[in-house]
Amino acid sequence: MLFKKLFGINNFTLYKSFSTLYDQYATLGFEKQLVFAEKVENKDWNIDLNAGTITFNNELSYPVQLLGSFSFAEKMWVWSWANQATKIPRKLLETAKEFRAYGKKRKIGELTRGSLKLAMTDIHSFGLVALGMFGGDGYYVGNFGEGALLVTIREPKSPAALSEEEEHLRILSVYPQFIAMFEIKAQQKVLKNYLSAKKYKFTEETDTHLIARKNGREIIGIFDEKGVLLQLKG
Known part of the structure; x- marks a missing residue:
């Protein structure tokens, strides 16, 4: 990479x-x-x-x-x-x-x-x-x-804004790359923090599931008992 x-x-x-x-x-x-x-x-x-x-x-x-x-x-x-x-x-x-x-x-x-x-x-x-x-x-x-x-x-000029769909898809790409590259133990916590920064609202949060929505778009994180990501979809 x-x-x-x-x-x-x-x-x-x-x-x-x-x-x-x-x-x-x-x-x-x-x-x-x-x-x-x-x-x-x-x-x-x-x-x-x-x-x-x-x-x-x-x-x-x-x-x-x-x-x-x-x-x-x-x-x-x-x-x-x-x-x-x-x-x-x-x-x-x-x-x-x-x-x-x-x-x-x-x-x-x-x-x-x-x-x-x-x-x-x-x-x-x-x-x-x-x-x-x-x-x-x-x-x-x-x-x-x-x-x-x-x-x-800082960029001299503000970068071009992404569409809502592009922002949504970028989360689905960036988060798996991040936890794959670095040794992250609190993977569910890290995803929640990331989605919070992106202004997503949480509709479900359990030990193994995290579901968040923003403007009709949904992200679902599924984790094992140790909090390790099994699947991320949206």
């Missing part, structure tokens, strides 16, 4: 206190990222912190928010608001600071400590959740040799 090929994702180790936030927002972020990844595949990147933009192949340019950076040698993540070595313009720290404020309110240490020991794959979880929580159209992990930068991106 392009998403995995481009960003090298396997499984997140995920910290327990962050996992609830991940279950709530990551699928929505993944949906956006699938679209964005298609646009920048195999393209060289360059970031201009003063301009607040990232450019791909001198063709595509996007405004960014800088979430943080990861050191390959130390396996250390540093939030952008805690980075004392690089003079980062304040306008690029807004999303990272929103994360920190949320973490302080909910006592999520991964969002409030300036630096963290993480696996490289873990930082993608911050990108996915940021897209789901705070908006944006994609994120990018830029390898600069000694480490990598994580930025979120």
